[in-house]
Amino acid sequence: MEARDEKAVQLPYSQDVFLQLTKDALEHYYDLTHLQNHPFTQKVRRSDDTSKETRGHLLQRDLSRAIDMLDFNQPRASGSSPSRRYNVMRLRYVDQLTIQHIAHELSISERQIYRDLRHSEEDLATILWSWYMEEAAEEEVEPDFDEPAFFEIEQLQTNFQSIDIKRLIFSARSSIEQLMSKRNVEIILDMPQEPVMISTDSFIAKHIFINLMSVAVQKSEGKSVRITVKANENKTVLNLSLFAPSSSSQSLLNDITLALLHRMKWEISQDVCKGSRRNIQLSFGKNMPTVLVIDDFEGLSRLLKRYLAGYQCRVIAATDGISGLALAREIQPNAVILDVMMPDMDGWEVLQRFQNHPDTQHIPVIICSVFNDPELAFALGASSFLSKPVKRDEIVKALHMESVL
Incomplete structure (x- = not known):
């Protein structure tokens, strides 16, 4: 900075x-x-x-x-x-x-x-x-991670999809089998028999699990590490428990892991020590709110990701109206932020197609445009209208009104 x-x-x-x-x-x-x-x-x-x-x-x-x-x-x-x-x-x-x-x-x-x-x-x-x-407000919500490493992590392209968390955990454990053998440590998995589906980026999630397991194995001093996964209708909870007497005052979550957790919007419910027993509990909602940004200027989606960094939601971008409509039908976002000035299919036409299709007519659409014409936006079915350049508090207020945040 x-x-x-x-x-x-x-x-x-x-x-x-x-x-x-x-x-x-x-x-x-x-x-x-x-x-x-x-x-x-x-x-x-x-x-x-x-x-x-x-x-x-x-x-x-x-x-x-x-x-x-x-x-x-x-x-x-x-x-x-x-x-x-x-x-x-x-x-x-x-x-x-x-x-x-x-x-x-x-x-x-x-x-x-x-x-x-x-x-x-x-x-x-x-x-x-x-x-x-907006710079001062951005600095308030950015975590105090090592800046170069955190910047690199922030640039990672995320691809959220529905995936079985058990599959990621098994894959991560297989990646550290040689370390487990060298340290003579077993990782015991206690998980439901049925698939436990979450929406996440499988690449980043797997590396979070690899890092957590690797650190746990290295600090467990030959004792077993237990990972328990439980799920209900609202969220999935992962608990990692180990015996680590000599490192009881040290966090098992380093800055890189914390930055990745922040990138995925996962909640660290616990990182506690009870005697020589360490417990980390991570929770992640199955249906984290999603905001779809349809704007051929990709800088807007990057800006909105910074604006919403402190909230439990993810921002996905489409750079034209046709792909935006297709993506909305596929992922069913909780809200759409839509530009007007786009090539091939402008935002007004996109908005009308949202309203006329049964798969998208229920999705609230927030028009975000340099053209100050809220009356037209509302007449075509928009739920809110924001002028560009857009302010952080306006975005947050609009998404609050749609119960996204």
């Missing part, structure tokens, strides 16, 4: 004003005198290696970094919409090309360029909003 050289200043702007300020900064990208007096300079980041730069330079650097994020780690064809919008944004504001030159360069119409610019400016404002308006 970069250090601040002065007290943070609050920017009490509406989303519409913030979007206009974003456009103004972009239009004066190379005018450092103008940027120096821009309101955003109150919140630009300063670190040791930028201590000699003016705040105008720092704002220009933030704009460049945000533009790069529009295309960050997006493996797609250069002609696809997100990649094209990134190219339009960079050619217009960084390379300073005219609309006519961009149209010739990319072989697209001027009308399309204006549409791409509007959408890119909206996406850029969302990124800057998360940096300048």
